[in-house]
Amino acid sequence: MTEAGATLRGRTAGLRSGARRPRLRLLLAISAVVVVAVAAVAAAATGHPPASPELRIRGADISFTLQEEAINQLLTDNGTQAPVERILSDHGANFVRLRLWVNPQPGTSDLGSALTLARRAHDAGLQLLLDLHYSDSWADGTAQHPPAAWQGFSKHELVSTVESYTRETVAAFGRQGTPVDIVQIGNEITRGMLWPYGQIYRPDGEDWAGISELVNAGARGARNATPDHQPLIMIHSDTGGDRDASINFFDQLQRQGVGFDMIGLTYYPFWNGSLADLDRTLRALAYRYNKDIIVAETAYPWTLSSSGGVRSVVRSAEALPDAAEYPPTPQGQANFYAALNRLLREVPDGRGAGYFIWEPGWLPGVGADAHTGNAHSNLTLFDWQGHGLPALDAFRPTGTSGSARAAGG
Structure with a gap:
């Protein structure tokens, strides 16, 4: 999700050894089998749809954190000040998602910032999903601009550069002792990536060959970056509420021989539809592809008001x-x-792996870029004074609090 992209449109734990990648794969596989068996017994006894006991991946995208801290935006939880990754971990999160641009303005989703946040997340006991945009700024369904340094590359040069850039980037996280657990190849690439070569929908028809070469x-x-810790590969679509569009996208990639481990979906109810729409998509994809599915981005408003002189992206309940x-x-x-958590736990065969809340600490004061403000500050998990909200308990394995929490506490 991007502030700039949203303006144009109107509009997803403890395994720390060098061998934990195979262990994570094994854990996900075993967990899926176990939760299905347990859920089947419960379903037979109650007549209710089977549900996994808990979500395996519960995380947040915290890429704006250093920019927030640079202007002294501090966060508190029940009156205690703490870094966002510690607060999330204390509430049950086990993953963070970090956005990475190729050559952006310093301090804005660059490699140094991502490495710093990865180290902090690792120290807080959190695992890492790396969101590679393959752009110098926001990449989404409205724009997939190649980095300036890659402009004019031939097809061979571009494909080779994507491979080497990904390998070197993922290796950098491994060298500092914070290996990547899941790599997202491109951001919201439903219409392609690195346009025009990887663009799918063109005036003369559809072209799936370019994007397939780039993703592969x-x-x-990513797989060759850290041989002792191979990350899972996730492909990210922005069609969480559209079952047919999601099936078409992943069907086409499979026909082209694209290999990946996990499906990532964007789901914002004010753009992607109801929870029922998401449920139809999740169930269809689980049956069709037999892969774990993550809601890679989601958010929900705690108010319809605006702050920081920028109109909030959601200002009416009618949008929900x-x-x-x-x-x-x-x-x-x-x-x-809590409802989203339950819905994911009811995905067939335990394939609903989890979700990432997008930028829960992005408070007023930090813009999306030099030209665009923050229209998403009413979607955070903290109020505008930085006080934690009840939804922080979304990161608990079953998405529910063990005790009552006061709003703004």
Whole structure:
């Protein structure tokens, strides 16, 4: 999700040894088998749909953190000040997602910033999903601009560069002792990546060959970066509420021989539809591809107000398909995440791996870029004074709090 992209459109733990990548794969596989067996027994006894006991991946994208801290935006949880990764970990999170641009303005999703946040997350006991945009700024369904340094490359040069850049980048995290657990090859690439070569929909028709070569190149680079700790490869679509578009996208990639381990979906209810729409997509993909699925980006408002002189992206309850059940209030936000957690645990065969809440600490004051402000500050898990909201308990394995928490506490 991007601030700039949203303006244009209107509009997803402890395994720390060098061998933990095979262990993570084994853990995910064993967990899926176990939770299905347990859920089947429970379903037979109650007549309710089977549900996994808990989500295996519970995380947040915290890429704006250093920019927030640079302007002294501090966060508190029940009155205690702490870094965002510590607060998330204390509430049950086990992953962070970090955005990475190729040659951006210093301090804005560059490699140094991502490495710093990865080290902090690792120290807090969190694992890492790396979100590679393959651009110098926001890449999403509205724009997939190649980095300036890659402009004019031939097809061979571009494919080779994607592979080497991915390999060198993932290796950098391994060298500092914070190896990447999941690599996202491109951001919201439903319409392609690194346009025009990897663009799918063109005036003269569809072209799936370019994006397929690029994704495979990125996957090769990621898998060869740290041989003792191979990350899982995730492909990210922005079609969480659209079952047919999701099936078409992943079907086409499979026909082209693209290999990947996990499916990532963007799901913002104010753009992607109701929880029922998401449920239809998740179930269809689980049956069709037999792969774990992550909601790689999601958010929900705790207020409809705006702050920082920027109009919030969600200003009306009418934009929320399930607003009657989950109103845009601190408690309504918490209840929405509890419902999302339950929905993912009910995905067939335990394939609903988990979700990432997008930028829960992005408070007013830091813009999306030099030209665009923050229209998403009402989607955070902290109020505008940095006080934690009840929805922080979304990171607990079952998405529910063990005790009552006061809003703004």
